[in-house]
Amino acid sequence: MESQGKKLGEGDGGRVTARLLKAHTGEFALDSILLLKLRGLGLVDLGCLGECLSLEWLDLSGNALTHLGPLAALHQLTVLNVSHNRLTGLEPLAACESLQSLNAAGNLLAGPGQLQCLVGLRSLENLRLQDPLARLSNPLCASPSYRAVVLELLPGLKIIDGERVTGCGSELYQLCRDLDNSLQPSPCPSSRATEAQPWVEPGYWESWPARSSSILEEACRQFQATLQECWDLDHQADESLAQAEQALSPARAPSSFVF
Template sequence: MEPPGEKAGEGARVRVTPELLKGRSGEFALDSILLLQLRGLGLAELGCLGECLGLEWLDLSGNALTQLGPLASLRQLAVLNVANNLLTGLEPLAACESLRRLNVAGNLLATPGQLQCLAGLPGLQDLRLRDPLARLSNPLCASPTYGAAVRELLPRLRVIDGQRVTGRGSDFYQLCRDLDRSLGPGTGPAPPTATAQPWVEPGYWEARPARSGSILEEACRQFRHTLRECHDLDRQAQDLLGQAQRALDPEDAPSSFVF
């Protein structure tokens, strides 16, 4: 059974409608939708999707989209998957100021310059341009130096194609940059002292006999109790995540793409 979209006959362009969005989300008001999965519906036009102003998580993978215009109004959007579409540009995403994770593998992006529109997104940390497991890529990935070009263009990125960045966008780089800023211009090294001072008091590193007693036993008991609670919470979280995944992925739906 086809989802409620707008189709005018054979070969018609499938369009996002309020009925489709309400049916997929279970929400009555479009601006109340926080999470939306529209994967593999043959969508060619996003229609009224821009009215979902509270949307934070969106999966549009496996459709026939050629442009993302309506997404420009989604200022709360944090995670977006548009893998396996027909996109040649990402310009509307420049307005998605909360975007943190973006999957555009399997589209028609030909040059790193087409990612320039993402440079102003302060929170974008994770970008996927190719997904070997799903055999999805972009023409720009054919160049052996595309990774370096992307890192130069988007220095805030921490993960590219599922791999942690080791250059300018890494945690180490950010730490060094913050340290340089904290020192400020003209701040030189501290003047040397007459004699080097130890970091710890004398005898700090000497082995001490193991302590026993009610205090240590009580601390161990509380630690074990806390550990059991953590295990219980982990099991509960796994159960809830499994329920959510089953609700989002009906049995007859195609397998999802990597975010």
């Protein structure tokens, strides 16, 4: 589909058209599109993208965009990736009041002034301006104090460049802290081994916040599937340990072997 989309993008002169959008999504009505991936299509003009009024998740990374004008109409947009483009400003995003996560790494944002338009976005919690693994950054990231400046400008942020910056964080963050603490050597080591204890209380993962969007619904579904895989692996590990203990028991005949 991506190779087909690339040909369509090139055929449309790097402009987003209804034809390109329908080819990528299979939707006949543009205002029915919820999730859209237009990565690496050589786009220079967002064209009719502003007609996707229900859009919640949008990936425009790896293009040649210099402006985001049509995005001002996307009031339902929650997640936006415009990394690896040629943007010098983000002004149209001031109208995207539902925006929660923005990846703008790998652009030409020169200073904090280019982020002033984000001040009114009260839902914005996650902002990425550089990605060392992908070797993407912005000129403003060259300043050693840029993170502090960004936080002063946008105090509602919880995550900058993939790192949590405020509070103890979510249950997952707290769980990671608990795991770290559990791996620290004890100041008074005991000669007796203690039975392993669960890291979290029973039912810890069963309580979920109210799901307010299709994106959150899908994230919860995928996370539940991952948890189920972990539980299955845990069950298999318990069975393997039980078999190993039985095989190594002194009651076994000396001629028995474990493979």
